[in-house]
Amino acid sequence: MKKGKLYVIGVGPGDPELLTIKGQRLLNSVSSICVPKGREEGSSLALSIVSKVIDLDGKEIIEAHFPMRKTRDKEHGDELDIKWNETVDIVMARLNSGKDMAFITIGDPTIYSTFFYLYDRLLGIAPDLDVEIVPGVSSINASAARARISLGLADEKIAILPATYVANLKDILAKFDTVVLMKVHRVFDKVVGILDEMGLLSNAVYIARAGMADEKIFTDIRNIREDDLNYFSLMIVRR
């Protein structure tokens, strides 16, 4: 029997209308949708986005509880492996029965998405897996659009950094025209300190929950308060 195809669909950054026409068509066509569900806030947003533009009645929704961890640590390694393997088994069972299915991810699948951890495991047991990755609008582009700033023009260089890299931040700020700091809420005070030191405070824009109902945009980052810091937030620094 012909195996099913796995569509990995980026559903965009939060506004359901930022789903692509292709994403919408494919989500309507599949009978099973796999949704990553981890500890972090992002995990259930993907399904909530899709539910606003797709009729989910009669579709199987598979909530894959796996951890959105950067690396497997020694302590939890085994536990994480079991969770991943459960998801692999569920996905492979659907595909082996000839059903197409979708795996949804917020933003774009190639930008810091959990999917690639699953993909490695799927390819490990099924190297001939039929997979199509359907790109989506990333939170980076959506945030810049909401702040009405360009990420790059002409010969400009853009750096995208998870904000954990504060140690290298000065060097990168000196060499790039635009620096996008992901998950900046975790190291916010350190980043503000570095920007202040470099005289770049007024070059930074902070965008939380771009395009969502409770979106906030700060063009003066000194006005940001503790509860404005958010998992779905990033900072863009333009030289």
Place this chain on the structure above:
Amino acid sequence: MKKGKLYVIGVGPGDPELLTIKGQRLLNSVSSICVPKGREEGSSLALSIVSKVIDLDGKEIIEAHFPMRKTRDKEHGDELDIKWNETVDIVMARLNSGKDMAFITIGDPTIYSTFFYLYDRLLGIAPDLDVEIVPGVSSINASAARARISLGLADEKIAILPATYVANLKDILAKFDTVVLMKVHRVFDKVVGILDEMGLLSNAVYIARAGMADEKIFTDIRNIREDDLNYFSLMIVRR
């Protein structure tokens, strides 16, 4: 009279189905669509994409002939200014008459889009201009999706460089996990030389015309021939 609103819409990288639902709705709603038309190949693609998913009958299509130049050079400065000003006048005339209009751009408007040159000029004469930038799928995300590779996971750092920066390329390749080289066709041999020297040839993927009918993906960049080099192409190097 209430002035019209300008929607700047990213129509995605080439596959018409990668337009967002929002982009489609807004393009259906406006009576005028402004299309950048420059010397480079990208200029007419945006309208061709839109024409496949929107009924353009009865809509005014304004082809704005302006140069997609990085900087105004001394020789052509005046000529370029005149072209820009013509476009500004056309856009302002529609908005001042109370009509909403759309400005379309391939990919995403915040990634190396000409629009921001126009935006500066528009804001200069109409600071209270009502503008909404509607993000789109960028060619960077679409290319990575087609090649089925992640641009970044967990704590990884991503650099996006117009390939004119070959001078700094070694340093950046050493410090970033992923380097995306835009417009790499212009300096292809130099880039291959640097990658070879650094032992990174097999870490590079070259994607031309991602998602279009004549798309080409090279996982071995030594197989690339002169006529595979293309304006709509980029290279992704993963450490």
